[in-house]
Amino acid sequence: MLDSNYKTRVNKAKEDAVSALREEFKGYDGFIFTNYRGLTVEQITGIRKTLRESDAAYRVVKNRYAKIALKELDKNGADDQMVGPTAIALAKGDTANIVAKALFQAAKDNGKLEIKGGLVGGEIMSAEELEALSKLPTKLELIASLMGTMKAPVQKLAATLLAYSEKLGQGQAE
Numbered sequence: 001m002l003d004s005n006y007k008t009r010v011n012k013a014k015e016d017a018v019s020a021l022r023e024e025f026k027g028y029d030g031f032i033f034t035n036y037r038g039l040t041v042e043q044i045t046g047i048r049k050t051l052r053e054s055d056a057a058y059r060v061v062k063n064r065y066a067k068i069a070l071k072e073l074d075k076n077g078a079d080d081q082m083v084g085p086t087a088i089a090l091a092k093g094d095t096a097n098i099v100a101k102a103l104f105q106a107a108k109d110n111g112k113l114e115i116k117g118g119l120v121g122g123e124i125m126s127a128e129e130l131e132a133l134s135k136l137p138t139k140l141e142l143i144a145s146l147m148g149t150m151k152a153p154v155q156k157l158a159a160t161l162l163a164y165s166e167k168l169g170q171g172q173a174e
Contacts (some may be wrong), residue, residue: 014065021061021069028057030091031070031119032100032130033081036060038112044087047106047113056099057090070119077124081117096120100134 025031036044048058063082070078091099100118107113118125125133137145 017062018065018068018072021065022072024057024059025069025073025075025090028090028092029121030089030096030099031075031078032089032091032096032103033078033116033118034087034089034103035085035114035116036087036112037085037114039110043106043110043112047089047103050102050106051089051099054095054098054102055092056095056102058087059090060085060087075119075122078117078119081119081124083116086116091120094139097133097136100130104131104134 039047044058044060051058063086066086066088067079067082070076089099089103096118100115103113103115107115115127115130117127118130120130120133
């Protein structure tokens, strides 16, 4: 039977760990939750290296600490995805689809990484939704495509004018 005078003591080390997670999470707006069980240290290091290229991070976390840190940042709803061994891929800005693509590639390569779901742009996403997100073109790819589409008529006009001026130049030489 519990004593009515029992108080939960907050361990300073645990409080510091939650605070450190909260500070790290502040810099990111995309969180993709994975089950890393069965991965070797080398495989996790490889995932981290790949994600760093996209200005992202991959952190193995204690679920309880991560839940508290996310709640303190008003990023709620991901508690169901933080069950069992959890590592979180942290994405900034528009890089969530690049990070998701890298994680799905890693899962395909090693067969042991499991994507549980995510919290991207304030929306809870299932693994299936993240997979669909990973297949979308990146922002830079979309901009390049748009610029190519916008540039095509100008190129055609320039080619037509060049051909016309060359034709005029031939007619004068005769």
